[in-house]
Amino acid sequence: MATKHYLYYVEGEDDKKVVDTLKKDMKLIIPGIARVFNVVENVLTNSRLITIKENTTVILVFDTDTGKVDKVKKNIEILKNSSNVKEIICITQVKNLEEELVRSCNIKSAQELTSSKSLKNYKRDIKNITNLDKKLKEHNFDIEKFWSKNDSVYEREGIKNEAEKIKIN
Known part of the structure; x- marks a missing residue:
């Protein structure tokens, strides 16, 4: 039987940092490769598709x-038509990563995780933090609350949050 591969396309470096932490350090989601590619703003090209195993x-x-x-x-x-893609899982961050972190941690703003002075600093700081798993645990991160909401606009278009498929219980 063929080996299963998992490929995460995430919007930015801060999202990649969180996904990498959740899969590698905390072992809360299925391991795989995370690549920065914003599927809301960009369309997949053939050169990107041929790299999918x-x-x-x-x-x-x-x-x-x-x-x-x-x-x-x-x-x-495009992914459905790619012969190498077995399945597509959508994870809607409602409304964005920062709100997901606030919802799933005991914090009032995402900047609290990194002790950043502003949202701009937070984006920089989260990429550079070396102990994000520890910071998440300190703020009572709950994987059940993270990526747990559907967005009504996307849901009407048939795009549901399927995060449960990649969470490890």
Whole structure:
């Protein structure tokens, strides 16, 4: 039987840092490769598709704050037509990563995780933090609350949050 592969497409470096921490350090989600690619703003190209290994489950992690569904739907269609893609899993970050962190941790703003002075600093700081798993644990991170909401705009378009498929219980 062919080896299963998992590929996460995430919006930015801060999302990649969180996904890498959840899979490697905390072992809360299925391991796989995380690559920065914004499926809300960009359309997958053939040169990107040929790098996908056979029998790969592609996990699209994206913010819902823009309400733009057209390119997400186009990317899902492109992936469905790719012979190497076994399954596509969508994870809607309602409305964005920062809100997901507030919802799943005992914090009032995402900046509390990194002790950042502003949101701009937070984005920089979270990428550079070496102990994100420890910081998440300190703030009572709850994987059950993380990626647990559906966005009504995306849901109407048939795009549901399927995070439960990659969470490790």
